[in-house]
Amino acid sequence: MNEKVQVRLNTLAVHRVGNKSKEEGVVIAKDLVDLRDEQLSQLLLGYFLSPFKQEEYFRFTHTSDLALNELFAYATLMFNEPEKFYAYTVHILNHLYEQSDHPKVKSGELYVAYFSGCLMEEDYVDAIGIFKSENKDNFLSFEEAGGDLSMSYHAGINLKSVDKGCLIFNTEAEDGYRVKLVDANSTDALFWKEDFLGVAEIKDTNFNTKTYLNLCKDFSEEVFAKSESKKEQIDFISRSVDYFSKNDNFNLEEFTSSVIDEPESAERFKNYSQAFAEERDIEGFQDFAINKNTVRNMKRKFRNFIKLDTQIEIKFSGYNPEQSEQYVERGFDEERGMHFYKVFFHSES
Known part of the structure; x- marks a missing residue:
């Protein structure tokens, strides 16, 4: 959630939940948190909302009837009966303890x-946030009195990020x-x-883009690695990322012909892609719109360097297939009995 200007924290309940297998029980707060302190509200807003930077959206599911998903049912009641908010938070606490x-x-x-005023696409909607803090940090505190300074410490919650959380937006309820x-x-x-929330990721443009780039990474590591060099693997990933960066829509035939030159490898990739989609029950995996934000985020997860057994690494800046193909050559030195890389450049720094 990058858009926090319009968001307001209207109501908050805090309880304590233990581990059921250890019989730790729960502690139920007697009342809602007093949010009249504006600074406290702003600190909590940042604590709750700052972790939600990813593109993925999920939805509540159930094997037989969506209404039987407990969190879906409680969220619906909260949106419809906000005056009973506190009572429903206790039900959520007990459900979490059971799981x-x-x-x-x-x-x-x-x-x-x-929350109110949450930006969802182009509309502002209400949202319910459920968060859990599990880890404590030690903090130093200082007190000045009588011209002297004393120091002590205490354990507390670091406000940089919650350990677990979800935001339920009041849209697409059905x-x-x-x-x-x-x-x-x-x-x-x-x-x-799965156990507590019972949600599944929505198969939208973000899902398709992220999943297909992961497919390319898996193909490079599982299939290409058996017959090709590390450079060929990086070239394949670079060409894949380059295709997703330059095109608005994905087409399997177009992608394969532009990324893989060898017909046999291209056919292996198509078969791998088909098996991947069938195993995960993914439809429409041959043509879909590309999510550019997802492409930018995924670039950080791909390996773009070659680590040699001579304690030398060759790192490629970004994902530029022309850079690798034009300026780096791989060969074998018969006299030394070793592989080598030849790197071309104009100047060094």
Whole structure:
């Protein structure tokens, strides 16, 4: 959530949730948080909303009936009956406790918030935020008295980012709302996303773009790596990223012909792509609109360097396929019995 100008934190409840398998129980706050302190409200807004920078949107799901998804049901009640907000936060707390039965799930504070003025595409809507803080940091505090300065420390929550969170936007209710997620702890990611929330990612332009670029990365590492050099793998990724950067729409035939020169490798890629889509039940994977923001974010995740066993690394700046193909050559020195890379340049710095 980069757009925080219009957003207001209207209501907030904070409870404590323990680990059920350890019988830690819950602590229910007696009342809502007093938000009349404007500085406190602004600090909480930044704490809650700053982690939501990703493009992915999710929606509530259920195997038989969407209405049976507990968080979907509570969100609907909260949007329709905001005067009963506090009571529903207790139900959410108890639901979270019931799902916190794995030994790795940490205890922590549960925050349930009601926001207004959240920008969703071109409309401002209300949203419900559910957050959990699990990790404590130590902080130094100082007190000046009688011309002297004393120092002490205490444990507290670092306001840089929440450990777990979701934003439920009051739109597309019939399709499970639109939900954003954040989870800093990968060891129990399924607990938050699936057990507690019961959400699935929406297969939109972001999903297709991200998934296909990951497919290219997997193909490079699993298939290309068996027969091609590291340079060929980087060239393939560079050409793939270049295609997604320069085109507004993806077409499998066009992509394959522009990225892979060898017909046999092109056919292997098509088969790999088809199997990938079938395994994940993805439709329309041969033609789709490209999400440019997702392409920019995905570039950071791809490896663009070659690490040699002589403790030398060759790093390519950005993803420019012409750069690699024109200025770097790979060969084999018969006399030394070693591979080599030849790099061409005009000047050095």
